[in-house]
Amino acid sequence: MACGNYGRLTSAALDPVEKKPLAEWMPGSYVLSVGSYGCNLACPFCQNHVIAAAREDSVPWRFVAPGDLVDAACRLKARGNVGIAFTYNEPLVGWEYVRDTARLAHEHDLKVVVVSNGVVCGDVWHELLPLVDACNIDLKAASNEGYERLGAGVFDTVVGTIAAAADCPTCHVEVTTLCAPGFVDGRAVDRIARLLASIDPSIPYHLTQYVPRFRMADVPALPDAEVRSYADIARNSLAHVYIGNM
Numbered sequence: 001m002a003c004g005n006y007g008r009l010t011s012a013a014l015d016p017v018e019k020k021p022l023a024e025w026m027p028g029s030y031v032l033s034v035g036s037y038g039c040n041l042a043c044p045f046c047q048n049h050v051i052a053a054a055r056e057d058s059v060p061w062r063f064v065a066p067g068d069l070v071d072a073a074c075r076l077k078a079r080g081n082v083g084i085a086f087t088y089n090e091p092l093v094g095w096e097y098v099r100d101t102a103r104l105a106h107e108h109d110l111k112v113v114v115v116s117n118g119v120v121c122g123d124v125w126h127e128l129l130p131l132v133d134a135c136n137i138d139l140k141a142a143s144n145e146g147y148e149r150l151g152a153g154v155f156d157t158v159v160g161t162i163a164a165a166a167d168c169p170t171c172h173v174e175v176t177t178l179c180a181p182g183f184v185d186g187r188a189v190d191r192i193a194r195l196l197a198s199i200d201p202s203i204p205y206h207l208t209q210y211v212p213r214f215r216m217a218d219v220p221a222l223p224d225a226e227v228r229s230y231a232d233i234a235r236n237s238l239a240h241v242y243i244g245n246m
């Protein structure tokens with residue numbers, strides 16, 4: 001699973017937690033958000049393809065040891081920082097760095113956030129979950145066939161990742177679907193929302209507007225009204241539905 005990117009950071013920013021997105025966890029606070037490079041999917045609409053599709057020799061990176069990242073996060077407490085978020089690329093391709101940093105972070109009274117596509121083996125996720133205070137997991141398609149178009153037929157794996165997080169009493173979980181044209185429609189959103197409701201109908205669910213990028217740079221976004229109609233469909237099954245990027 002590891003892709004040799006341990007501690008190699010390509011990006012860092014102090015972001016509002018709402019940007020992760022997390023709508024119902026420590027609202028109004030900030031989190032030091034860091035990314036490395038690499039991903040285990042190949043989404044043609046990837047918003048972060050510059051780092052997600054990169055290798056060690058194709059993107060600038062800087063090694064930051066877990067202790068140094070925790071020190072930086074502690075210094076930022078004065079600016080409202082509550083912890084460290086592993087995000088931007090797929091953080092769990094370098095899960096050992098997440099684990100080692102998270103252990104140290106908790107010793108320094110910092111929260112740990114993971115923003116992931118959910119493609120992670122169950123053993124690793126169960127080892128990490130007690131170290132994760134909040135996560136946002138993407139559910140990018142409503143079927144295995146949909147996921148095959150993103151690089152791997154991992155629908156059941158992602159659903160299992162969400163269910164395990166929802167079952168963990170110390171981890172807050174939210175779920176996001178990007179409304180990418182040709183990949184998500186109202187029927188897909190209905191299926192996803194019903195599935196999430198069967199796990200926990202109180203799971204916060206985000207539908208985010210797509211921005212033309214990467215291999216879909218010439219594909220225009222869906223009209224905002226269509227994304228709003230998807231949210232209305234999701235609300236038939238879920239109590240907390242949010243729209244983002246509009």
Ligand code: SF4
Pocket residue numbers: 039040041042043045046047048049052088089090117
């Ligand atoms: S899972 Fe996320 S980071 Fe990876 S390719 Fe897809 S959109 Fe990009």
